[in-house]
Amino acid sequence: MANQQTALDIVFHALADPTRRAVIGRLLQGAAPVTRLAEPFTMGLPAFLKHLTVLETSGLIRSEKQGRVRTCRIDADRLAAAEGWLAEQRAIWQGRTDRLAAFVESQNSQEKAS
Amino acid sequence: MANQQTALDIVFHALADPTRRAVIGRLLQGAAPVTRLAEPFTMGLPAFLKHLTVLETSGLIRSEKQGRVRTCRIDADRLAAAEGWLAEQRAIWQGRTDRLAAFVESQNSQEKAS
DNA sequence: GATATAGTTTGCCAATTGGCAAACTATTGT
């Protein structure tokens, strides 16, 4: 499970940047080569490539080079993993507050009853 | 370099650290003061306090000082926001692959039919 | 009033991040 922790570290870190999230958003519309992905941004290609590397080592995207063009695509497993962790945490919290709400409600009923 | 940091940037950054995620996990079991939260970790209090500050500026936790003790608790709205973004992205992806799967399936049927 | 407790601030440091410019390595097109 220590491995999963590090995976989460890397995935969340990858997501903690608007450029990288935008790339993910773009890739959701379909695979694209590096320069097309880089088009919307003002930064240079080297800087952009670093973002791509971060995304790829996080497992959020994959890429494949054919001739001189590298095509990138989404790999949603890691996205699901991050979402899963968040959902799990929120579920715990939700359960707790639900039980708290139920308790408050029951106290309310008792007050009314007495 | 004044980067306008969106809430998502800050939240995901806050989540991209095992110590901070552990703190969240601990707080899901109920509110706790700083030193109790810090107990499981080997780092010193100043370092731990930095993590708490990151969590608090992200909006993932709130805290309140009473006397000499600061009590921290979870605030799940931001957690839900992050989860929402992820769910949205995955839904887009899922929809796309679902349509793709349907397409492949339909092609399959046509092949079988011909 | 003295002392322990809980947290905070300050100063410092190494490692990482995010960006640039420039040079370089393929491939593809003419």
Add this chain to the structure above:
DNA sequence: ACAATAGTTTGCCAATTGGCAAACTATATC
């Protein structure tokens, strides 16, 4: 053969991060 295209590598820099030790503030407790 030569030039344009697509991407990569290298070297550099400023800002940020994550940690420490030490000094400090404020509140309980004896």
